[in-house]
Structure formats: structure tokens, C-alpha cells
Amino acid sequence: MRKIGIILAIFCFANVSAQNLIGESWKINVLIGIEEEGEEQYILSEMPTGSSSGYLVSFGKDKTFRSCYYALCGNDCFTCTSGRYIKLNDDYIHLFVYQIEQWGECKMDERVYRDLGKYYIYRPSPKLIYLIKSSGNLAEDRQIAEDTRLLVYFYFQEITDGKIKLRSSYARDISLSWRQCAQKYAKDVLRLADSEVRIIQTQASNNNMHVCLVKDKRTKKYYYVIGYVACWDKSGEAKKYLFHLTETEIQKLTHEYNQRKK
Numbered sequence: 001m002r003k004i005g006i007i008l009a010i011f012c013f014a015n016v017s018a019q020n021l022i023g024e025s026w027k028i029n030v031l032i033g034i035e036e037e038g039e040e041q042y043i044l045s046e047m048p049t050g051s052s053s054g055y056l057v058s059f060g061k062d063k064t065f066r067s068c069y070y071a072l073c074g075n076d077c078f079t080c081t082s083g084r085y086i087k088l089n090d091d092y093i094h095l096f097v098y099q100i101e102q103w104g105e106c107k108m109d110e111r112v113y114r115d116l117g118k119y120y121i122y123r124p125s126p127k128l129i130y131l132i133k134s135s136g137n138l139a140e141d142r143q144i145a146e147d148t149r150l151l152v153y154f155y156f157q158e159i160t161d162g163k164i165k166l167r168s169s170y171a172r173d174i175s176l177s178w179r180q181c182a183q184k185y186a187k188d189v190l191r192l193a194d195s196e197v198r199i200i201q202t203q204a205s206n207n208n209m210h211v212c213l214v215k216d217k218r219t220k221k222y223y224y225v226i227g228y229v230a231c232w233d234k235s236g237e238a239k240k241y242l243f244h245l246t247e248t249e250i251q252k253l254t255h256e257y258n259q260r261k262k
Contacts, residue, residue: 021059021121021129022087028057030202032067033081033097038116040179040200041148042131059085065095077106083114091141092118092134124149147198150213150222150247172227172240182212182225185242190223192216214244222247 026044044057053071060066068080083097095116102108119131120141130148134141170189172181179197186195192214199213210227224245245253 021093023059023061025056025058026129028055028067031055031069031079031081032057032065032095033083033112033114033116034079034100036114038095038114038133039202040133041202042119043201044129044131046127063087076104077102078104079106088118091121091138093121093131094118095131120145122148144198147213147215147222151199151201151211170242172242174240178210178212178227181227181242182214185225185244186214186223190214190216190225190244192218194218198222224250 021044025047027047028045029041029043030039032038032042042057047056053069055067055069057065057067063084063086064082065085066080066082069076069078071078080101081097082099082101083095085096086094088094097112097114097116100108100110100112118134118136120134120138122130122132122145124130124145130145132141132144132148135144170185172178173184176184178200182197182200183195186192186197194217196215196217197212198215199211201211201213202209212225212227214223214225215221216223224247225242226244227240227242
């Protein structure tokens with residue numbers, strides 16, 4: 001209960017600076033380093049006010065970080081990852097994960113060593129920070145950041161408002177990574193002869209969405225290939241499928257979403 005109280009205290013009293021990554025608490029799309037190789041993008045946004053649940057991350061001035069799942073209800077499985085970071089310069093941060101803990105309805109305390117590598121720090125707005133897995137080249141990282149603008153504020157479940165049914169017969173090959181699946185989908189379904197998966201973004205939701213931004217190198221057009229969990233079979237195995245939306249469809253849905261918010 002003490003750990004739950006600490007998380008709730010962080011959530012309730014976090015005062016997010018618009019510019020400062022270090023020394024603040026942020027809402028994040030997924031726990032840092034919960035997967036061995038890390039995410040291609042971590043999305044940090046302003047902590048919400050009022051009742052909420054999800055993931056948060058705090059980067060301490062002592063060069064440590066901690067990302068945790070938080071909820072108002074104590075009857076849950078709470079998971080935290082923690083480690084150290086090296087702020088290389090204004091553009092890059094290097095992340096290392098050393099520990100994964102669970103308590104509540106589940107229990108685990110595992111020491112790990114996960115070098116997640118360098119992440120490019122991209123600030124598209126005062127209250128939003130993207131940590132983008134570095135390609136090893138600053139110019140390319142900046143180009144990926146520009147492509148990321150196509151996904152800024154894009155949250156599939158919110159903008160669709162249930163209008164797009166999650167139906168697809170194109171099942172994910174679990175032996176392939178999401179990047180490989182999106183590339184295969186581009187070839188098999190979109191019939192793109194020369195394409196590139198620019199970005200893969202995990203969006204926290206009931207369906208654990210993965211949004212893959214695919215670029216047709218010939219036409220310079222973009223496609224949003226979306227992977228989601230459709231259901232679970234009798235063995236408890238998640239069934240995952242992919243489908244896509246075009247730039248025009250996303251623009252239309254985003255416009256309708258913005259109109260609803262007014």
C-alpha cells in the first residue's frame with residue numbers, strides 16, 4: 001500500500017514544466033523498457049488533472065528515472081520500471097533499465113540490464129515531448145521527427161469515435177516484429193513496390209494499438225497501418241490483426257474530432 005500511495009502522490013502533485021524533461025513527472029504512452037529492446041517512440045505529455053489512470057514517468061536530477069502504472073483503485077497489478085539515463089546533449093538521452101517491479105494483484109522484483117540506446121528528444125509543442133529511437137544519424141533523426149508530426153495528437157480511438165470498426169482478416173504473423181508486419185502488409189495489401197516503415201508508435205488503449213506510418217517512396221504518400229488486439233482465444237492467446245487508413249481518411253477523421261471538441 002505504501003508504494004501505491006507514493007504513485008498516487010506523484011500523480012496528484014506533479015507540476016509539469018512546459019520545457020523541462022528532467023525533474024518533472026509526465027504521462028507516458030508505455031512503460032520504459034518493459035520490452036527488452038524498448039519502444040521506437042516514447043510519448044510524454046502533461047499529467048492530467050482530476051481522476052485518471054495510465055502510465056507516468058519521472059526523470060530525477062540524480063540521473064535516475066522511474067516509470068509506473070498508476071490507478072485510483074488499489075485492486076490492480078501495479079508495474080514499475082526503473083533505471084538510469086545519460087543526458088548526452090540537448091538532442092539526445094541514453095536510457096538504461098535496471099529493475100522491473102510488480103505488486104498488488106501480482107508480485108515480481110527482477111533485476112535486469114537493458115541498454116535501450118540513444119533517443120532523440122523532439123518537442124513538437126510546449127506540453128509534449130517525443131523520445132525517438134535514434135538511427136545513429138542526426139539528420140535522419142530530425143527527418144523522422146518531421147514525419148512524427150503526422151502522428152502528433154493522433155490517437156486512433158479518440159478521433160474515430162467508434163466509426164471505424166476494428167475488423168480485418170489480415171492476421172499478424174507473431175514470428176515477425178511490428179515493423180516487419182507493417183512492411184509485409186504494405187507489400188501484400190497496399191501493393192507498394194517500394195515502401196518504408198518510418199515510425200511505429202504504441203498507443204495505450206484497451207486494444208493496445210500499434211500505429212505504423214508507412215511511406216510510399218514512389219508517390220511520397222503516407223499510409224497508417226494499424227495493428228490491434230481483436231480478441232482472445234480459448235487458450236488466452238491474443239489475436240492480433242492489421243488494417244490501414246489513408247492520409248485523406250485520417251485528415252477527415254481528425255477534422256471531425258476537432259469539431260466535436262469545440
